[in-house]
Amino acid sequence: MFILGVFFVLASNYFRILSPRITRFVVDHIVSIISQNKITDSSTYPNNFIRFFQDLFAVFTGQSSSMGLINACIIIFLLAIFSGLFMFLMRQTLIVMSRKIEFDQKNEIYSHYQSMDHSFLKAQSTGDLMNRISEDVSRVRMYTGPAIMYIINLSAVISFCLFFMWRSDPGLTLVTLIPLPILAFIIYKVNGVIHRKSEHLQNQLGIITSIAQESYSGIRVIKSFVQEKNTIDHFHASSENYKKESMALAKTEALYFPSIGLLIGISTLLTIAYGTLEVIHHKPGASIGKIAEFVLYIQMLTFPVSAIGWTASMIQRASASQKRINAFLDILPDIKDPQHPQKPDFKDSISFQHVNYTYENTGIKAIIDLNLTIRKGEKLAIVGKIGSGKSTLAKLMLRFIEPQSGCIKIGEHTLDQFSISELRDQMGYVPQDQFLFSDTILENIRFGNPSATEREVIQFAEMAGIHDEIRGFPDGYQTLIGERGITLSGGQKQRISIARALIKKSPLLILDDSLSAIDAHKEQDILNNLNMGIKDKTVIVITHRFFTNLHFDRILVFDDGKLVEEGSHAILMERKGIYFDLYLRQQANQDNLMS
Ligand code: ADP
Ligand code: MG
Numbered sequence: 001m002f003i004l005g006v007f008f009v010l011a012s013n014y015f016r017i018l019s020p021r022i023t024r025f026v027v028d029h030i031v032s033i034i035s036q037n038k039i040t041d042s043s044t045y046p047n048n049f050i051r052f053f054q055d056l057f058a059v060f061t062g063q064s065s066s067m068g069l070i071n072a073c074i075i076i077f078l079l080a081i082f083s084g085l086f087m088f089l090m091r092q093t094l095i096v097m098s099r100k101i102e103f104d105q106k107n108e109i110y111s112h113y114q115s116m117d118h119s120f121l122k123a124q125s126t127g128d129l130m131n132r133i134s135e136d137v138s139r140v141r142m143y144t145g146p147a148i149m150y151i152i153n154l155s156a157v158i159s160f161c162l163f164f165m166w167r168s169d170p171g172l173t174l175v176t177l178i179p180l181p182i183l184a185f186i187i188y189k190v191n192g193v194i195h196r197k198s199e200h201l202q203n204q205l206g207i208i209t210s211i212a213q214e215s216y217s218g219i220r221v222i223k224s225f226v227q228e229k230n231t232i233d234h235f236h237a238s239s240e241n242y243k244k245e246s247m248a249l250a251k252t253e254a255l256y257f258p259s260i261g262l263l264i265g266i267s268t269l270l271t272i273a274y275g276t277l278e279v280i281h282h283k284p285g286a287s288i289g290k291i292a293e294f295v296l297y298i299q300m301l302t303f304p305v306s307a308i309g310w311t312a313s314m315i316q317r318a319s320a321s322q323k324r325i326n327a328f329l330d331i332l333p334d335i336k337d338p339q340h341p342q343k344p345d346f347k348d349s350i351s352f353q354h355v356n357y358t359y360e361n362t363g364i365k366a367i368i369d370l371n372l373t374i375r376k377g378e379k380l381a382i383v384g385k386i387g388s389g390k391s392t393l394a395k396l397m398l399r400f401i402e403p404q405s406g407c408i409k410i411g412e413h414t415l416d417q418f419s420i421s422e423l424r425d426q427m428g429y430v431p432q433d434q435f436l437f438s439d440t441i442l443e444n445i446r447f448g449n450p451s452a453t454e455r456e457v458i459q460f461a462e463m464a465g466i467h468d469e470i471r472g473f474p475d476g477y478q479t480l481i482g483e484r485g486i487t488l489s490g491g492q493k494q495r496i497s498i499a500r501a502l503i504k505k506s507p508l509l510i511l512d513d514s515l516s517a518i519d520a521h522k523e524q525d526i527l528n529n530l531n532m533g534i535k536d537k538t539v540i541v542i543t544h545r546f547f548t549n550l551h552f553d554r555i556l557v558f559d560d561g562k563l564v565e566e567g568s569h570a571i572l573m574e575r576k577g578i579y580f581d582l583y584l585r586q587q588a589n590q591d592n593l594m595s
Contacts, residue, residue, distance in 0.1 A: 001100075005093035006152055012086035013156040015079045017164055018059055020296035022079075026072050028289030090149065098145025102137055109133045109325065117333045118400035123361070127210075132328055136321035143318030150311045154304040161297045169290060175274040176267055176294055183263045183305060190256050191309030195316065197249040204242045211235050260306045268298055335399060341419035344426050346507035346538065348411030350374045350397070355406035357392055366392040367403070368561040374538060376507075379531055379551070382542045383582065384558030390542045391432050393558075394512045397540075398429055428501035430514040432542075436493055438482030441470055448500040460502040465518075465526045466495035490517035498526070508538045520545060546583050555579070 055067040056075055067075075109132055113121075165173040215222060215231050222231050271294045278286035350373070357367040366389045374380060382390050395401050396408060399415050407414045415423060428448070436444050445457045457477065461467040469492060473479040481488055488496070494514050501509060509530070515523040523545065530539060531551060541552070546569070555572060557565040557579045565577050572579035 001093045001097040002148075005090055005097065005149070008086045008090035008093060009149070009152045009156050012083050012090055013153070013160050015083035015086065016300065017157075017160040019076050019079045020293040020300075021164065021168075022059060022072050022076050023296060024287070024289035024293035025067065026069065026076075026289070027292045028287045029069055029072075031288050090153075094149040094152075095145045098141050098148075101144045102141040105137050105140065105325070106133055109137070109328070112329055115333050116331070117335050118395065120331065120333070132325055136325050139314075139317045139321040140325065142314045143322075147311050147314040147318065150304070150307050154308065154311070157300055157304045161301055165294065165297055168293065169278075169285065172271065172274055172278070172290070172294055176271045176298060178270060179263045179267045180301075180305070183260065184308065186259060186263070187306065187309040188312075190252065190259070191313060194249065194252055194256065194309070195313040197245065197252060198313075201242070201245050201249055204238070204245055208235070208238050208242055211238055256309075257306070260302075264298060264302050268295055271295060271298065335402060335416075335420065337419050338417050341422065342413045342417045344410050344413075344418045344423050346410065346426055347376055349376060350508075350538075351409045353407050353409070355396065355403045355408060357389075357396060357401065357403050365561050367396065370406070370563055372556070372563060374540070376538055377536050378553045379539045380541065381552040381555045382540060382558060383544060383546065383555060383579065385582070386544075388558040389561040390558055391512050392561075394429065394431075394510050394540070394542065397508075397510065398424055398427060425504075426506050426508055428504045428506040428509040430494070430497045430501045430511045432512040432514070434493055434497035434514065436481055436488070436496060438480070438485065440475075440478050440480055440485075441473075441496060442477040444481065444496055445499045445503055448502070448504040452503050456503060457499070460499045461496075463502055463526075463529045464495045464499040465522055465529065466492060466499060491519075491522075494518060495526070502530075502534075507536075508540075509534070510540045510542070512542045513544065515543065515545075546586055557582075 051068065052071050052074070055071045056078070058067065059075055059079075113129065113133075162173070165176065211234065215235070222228060272291055275286070275288075275291035275294065279288060279291075352370045352372040355367055355370040356365070358365045368389075370393070382393065384390055392401070396403060397415075399420060402416065409415070410418070437447065442454065442457055445461060446452050449456075454477070458467060461470060461477075470477055470479070473486070479486060494517055498511065498514055501511075515526065518526070527541065552568075554566055555569060556563055557572065557577075559578055565572055565575060565579050567575075573583065
């Protein structure tokens with residue numbers, strides 16, 4: 001497409017550049033008619049087709065010394081049509097090319113997001129990531145499309161113009177071009193200023209946007225602290241700044257085009273003056289038509305030359321954006337698929353052997369020397385204070401993060417010997433900070449298993465203890481949630497997330513504090529459902545509540561990253577250790593709440 005595009009640019013400009021020469025012929029012809037007050041031979045010859053094509057041919061081969069006046073006019077018209085046609089094709093190839101590059105780039109960046117690790121995504125700001133895929137990609141497109149097109153166009157126009165001007169009259173060419181270097185210099189300088197100012201303005205706009213965004217999301221806090229006026233003042237001040245800077249930019253820009261116009265005007269004036277002198281002094285080849293021809297060349301040069309600055313700043317921006325995109329694409333995920341992946345088989349037990357995990361950014365040792373075997377079908381509860389490493393354990397099992405030392409095995413193979421997607425396919429996971437999409441409840445649950453029927457969705461919603469509430473909504477399972485729909489309570493969100501994990505029918509289920517916003521009774525009902533309905537499933541429930549009447553095979557107690565106690569409720573109570581303390585504290589809290 002690029003090569004075709006270059007060809008179309010050349011063709012379009014070639015046809016355009018021919019018309020000044022015919023204009024010269026027409027003007028000279030008319031001048032001679034007027035001065036001799038009679039019609040010359042060449043305009044009276046029979047105006048037939050053959051003669052027309054001879055004339056057209058002569059134009060293309062550069063030998064148009066005489067032709068019919070009417071033919072000349074028709075040829076100018078045809079040249080404009082050809083030139084326009086090729087200009088259309090030039091945009092159809094070069095701009096379409098840039099759109100295709102944009103499309104590929106967006107997809108590449110998006111798939112790269114999807115491949116990134118948990119830890120990377122956590123460390124990046126959403127706005128920053130969004131900018132890569134929207135702003136940066138469009139800036140690069142401005143380069144691959146318009147900027148490249150203008151560069152090729154500019155080179156074509158300048159070289160064609162110079163070639164024909166020089167061939168026509170070297171002296172006049174030099175005079176015409178005198179202001180050009182000054183013009184180029186001014187454009188370069190002014191453009192630098194414009195570029196700096198508009199970058200500044202862009203930053204200021206970013207500030208305003210983030211102020212607005214913050215206050216939209218925090219509007220309730222602002223109102224409850226009666227800070228509306230302060231917030232408005234703050235916004236007003238930034239807005240004022242933005243206004244000042246954009247007016248300064250407008251002033252510079254306002255100077256830009258008139259000064260270009262002035263220099264072009266000077267150039268035109270010089271051309272006319274010098275050309276006229278040539279005519280007066282009867283210099284061979286000098287004519288009024290030639291002056292007209294040169295004025296047209298100047299017109300043709302005006303736009304491409306004044307676009308130089310604009311093009312240059314597009315290139316600068318695109319290059320900065322492409323650098324940012326490359327920096328992002330160059331970051332490879334640490335957690336990768338092995339070359340010869342094994343098939344995970346959950347008939348085997350899962351074992352942790354001397355596993356240690358430290359969060360590198362904070363240096364917090366979240367898991368310390370963990371040894372643990374989870375048999376197939378076992379129902380485990382994990383309890384412990386906030387920050388004791390429970391969620392980290394879940395993330396390790398899903399291979400969102402990898403232990404710095406020790407290993408986690410399913411059967412004989414460590415986790416990194418399995419394909420990541422197959423491994424995660426085997427696990428139903430409800431993260432602590434669950435997330436629902438802005439879609440219907442039905443689709444949110446079905447997200448766990450896109451081929452599930454509506455009956456299955458209802459079945460698992462019942463299991464998660466949310467079916468009755470969903471039925472109570474006016475649109476039932478078709479109710480929209482999220483930004484465009486209704487707002488769910490924390491507990492409702494948690495139960496929908498559980499239904500979504502259950503419908504996956506995976507052999508392992510991990511609930512990370514997924515019932516915290518639900519009252520204790522309801523929580524017990526749901527856990528009972530789970531234990532009944534999924535006998536052969538391995539279930540790990542991370543919780544900070546204690547259930548005396550619920551059957552877990554084992555309860556694991558974590559404290560400061562260490563597995564400190566394990567056993568049944570009765571055994572742990574007898575030990576009078578951490579579990580005992582936590583349990584008593586919960587009972588005391590409950591009694592307080594009751595009384
Ligand atoms: P729990 O789920 O038991 O509340 P976590 O496993 O979430 O505990 O956290 C264990 C420890 O690791 C805590 O001290 C916590 O502050 C720290 N931690 C958790 N996530 C991160 C993270 N992404 N970066 C740095 N430190 C973390
Ligand atoms: Mg947690």
